[in-house]
Amino acid sequence: MNSTMECLTDWMTRQRWYAGKGRLPNLLEVTRDEWPSEDPDARILVLIVRDLANNPPSLYHVPIVLRQTVPKGAGPTMVGRNTDGDYLFDGAHDPAYTSALLRRMHVHRQDRTSRVHGGEQSNTSIIFDRGGEAPVVAKVFRLVHAGENPDVTLPSALTARGYRQVPRMLGSVTGYWDDPHEPSRSFSGHLAFAQEFVRDVVDGWELALERAAAGDAFVDEATELGRVTARIHAGLAEAMPVRPATLGDIVGFVAGWHQRLAVASSDVPALRELRPAIEAVYDAAQDAPWPDLQRVHGDYHLGQVLRRASGEWVVVDFEGEPLRPLDERTRVDSPLRDVAGMLRSFDYVTGARLNTAPDADARARVDAAWSRGTRHAFLDGYIAESGVDLRAHRALLDAFELDKAVYEAMYEARNRPTWLPIPMDAVRYLVSEARASAR
Numbered sequence: 129m130n131s132t133m134e135c136l137t138d139w140m141t142r143q144r145w146y147a148g149k150g151r152l153p154n155l156l157e158v159t160r161d162e163w164p165s166e167d168p169d170a171r172i173l174v175l176i177v178r179d180l181a182n183n184p185p186s187l188y189h190v191p192i193v194l195r196q197t198v199p200k201g202a203g204p205t206m207v208g209r210n211t212d213g214d215y216l217f218d219g220a221h222d223p224a225y226t227s228a229l230l231r232r233m234h235v236h237r238q239d240r241t242s243r244v245h246g247g248e249q250s251n252t253s254i255i256f257d258r259g260g261e262a263p264v265v266a267k268v269f270r271l272v273h274a275g276e277n278p279d280v281t282l283p284s285a286l287t288a289r290g291y292r293q294v295p296r297m298l299g300s301v302t303g304y305w306d307d308p309h310e311p312s313r314s315f316s317g318h319l320a321f322a323q324e325f326v327r328d329v330v331d332g333w334e335l336a337l338e339r340a341a342a343g344d345a346f347v348d349e350a351t352e353l354g355r356v357t358a359r360i361h362a363g364l365a366e367a368m369p370v371r372p373a374t375l376g377d378i379v380g381f382v383a384g385w386h387q388r389l390a391v392a393s394s395d396v397p398a399l400r401e402l403r404p405a406i407e408a409v410y411d412a413a414q415d416a417p418w419p420d421l422q423r424v425h426g427d428y429h430l431g432q433v434l435r436r437a438s439g440e441w442v443v444v445d446f447e448g449e450p451l452r453p454l455d456e457r458t459r460v461d462s463p464l465r466d467v468a469g470m471l472r473s474f475d476y477v478t479g480a481r482l483n484t485a486p487d488a489d490a491r492a493r494v495d496a497a498w499s500r501g502t503r504h505a506f507l508d509g510y511i512a513e514s515g516v517d518l519r520a521h522r523a524l525l526d527a528f529e530l531d532k533a534v535y536e537a538m539y540e541a542r543n544r545p546t547w548l549p550i551p552m553d554a555v556r557y558l559v560s561e562a563r564a565s566a567r
């Protein structure tokens with residue numbers, strides 16, 4: 129038997145969302161909130177813990193359920209047994225917590241049976257889709273940050289204005305905590321939210337890969353996706369601040385690109401020799417005309433868009449790039465970041481096919497024109513809907529694409545090293561003479 133923190137220490141290292149891969153956390157309890165439980169055999173504790181082994185320390189949100197006995201089948205979701213003899217369970221898998229979570233967000237359902245989404249996720253999604261009622265997904269953030277989480281605020285703003293291009297937002301939970309280093313302040317941040325779980329959808333990435341492999345065009349889908357992207361941007365501009373890019377903003381963006389390149393170059397040696405050419409593209413963008421700044425999706429790619437059976441696109445995961453600090457992800461930004469993100473994603477479809485082709489014959493059958501046609505269609509759809517001539521922003525769009533490819537190189541080097549050639553090929557192309565003359 130162990131203290132609650134000791135129980136969590138070992139268990140956390142086995143969780144997909146634990147960020148300190150390969151080392152034990154050094155946990156300190158920050159807050160403990162006991163939620164009312166409808167199950168007399170269960171106590172619900174919503175913990176915020178600090179991992180001091182990380183520099184800077186990270187904050188985790190860990191809801192757990194304490195029970196005197198082990199319910200049938202609950203063994204695999206047990207966290208441990210504490211010094212009082214209580215068994216601790218992962219809240220996400222325990223009905224006492226999952227139904228309390230819905231109550232907390234004022235989401236009422238007859239059938240509260242739930243399941244945890246099995247995918248490779250940095251957060252935990254709990255799906256309620258039984259009993260013939262409208263299905264709901266609750267997303268439990270694991271790493272928590274002080275301040276707004278854009279994954280809550282952006283889709284909420286769009287839902288409030290009737291936009292159907294995001295799943296309907298239903299509610300959220302905010303947590304409060306103190307920091308011993310700043311005793312005069314108290315902090316708050318989003319811990320979870322609930323939204324419509326969109327049924328009968330296909331993930332844009334899977335769909336695009338399937339189409340490309342079958343030799344089928346993706347032009348109609350990409351055109352519509354371009355339109356939807358422009359509509360989302362219009363909705364965010366309606367709901368949240370918009371302003372012209374000042375010289376100070378532009379200098380800040382360009383400095384940010386250079387800084388990210390410096391960090392990425394230390395992770396990815398192949399970027400080093402390309403650095404002067406990449407920097408030249410960044411510097412050229414400083415003198416280009418910039419469209420207005422506003423809130424954007426921030427990590428826009430085919431894996432973040434779902435296609436309903438009706439053919440409509442729905443956009444999810446407004447959390448922004450996981451490798452960027454939260455305060456950067458909650459500022460006004462350029463809508464070109466999202467456009468560039470999706471353009472990169474079309475290129476990834478071709479790249480992934482080349483990367484996974486078993487032999488030279490299979491590689492030769494991969495059609496590079498697929499990505500070009502899809503990119504054009506997406507831009508056409510965006511331009512038609514927004515009235516913004518993106519092609520007039522070619523140099524700037526190239527700089528955003530290059531910055532995204534540099535981010536991807538860093539992301540792949542850290543997470544999927546065999547995929548690194550995909551963004552590296554894009555970096556080489558975007559700085560090439562051929563690209564410069566097309567600009």
Ligand SMILES: Nc1ncnc2c1ncn2[C@@H]1O[C@H](COP(=O)(O)OP(=O)(O)O)[C@@H](O)[C@H]1O
Pocket residue numbers: 245247248249250251252253265295323324325326327329331431432434444445447
């Ligand atoms: N509201 C929803 N309805 C249906 N599927 C969803 C919904 N939200 C997320 N998903 C699915 O779950 C996947 C992961 O969700 P996401 O928000 O991107 O989590 P993470 O930030 O942890 O990657 C998405 O790519 C999508 O396939």
Ligand SMILES: O=P(O)(O)O[C@H]1O[C@H](CO)[C@@H](O[C@H]2O[C@H](CO)[C@@H](O)[C@H](O)[C@H]2O)[C@H](O)[C@H]1O
Pocket residue numbers: 333427429430431445448449450469472473474476536539
């Ligand atoms: O986890 P997130 O969805 O927030 O995004 C991260 O992981 C993505 C990989 O799943 C990564 O996207 C890159 O790979 C995609 C294919 O798997 C491709 O469609 C994207 O264009 C490419 O950027 C994303 O960059 C990263 O933030």
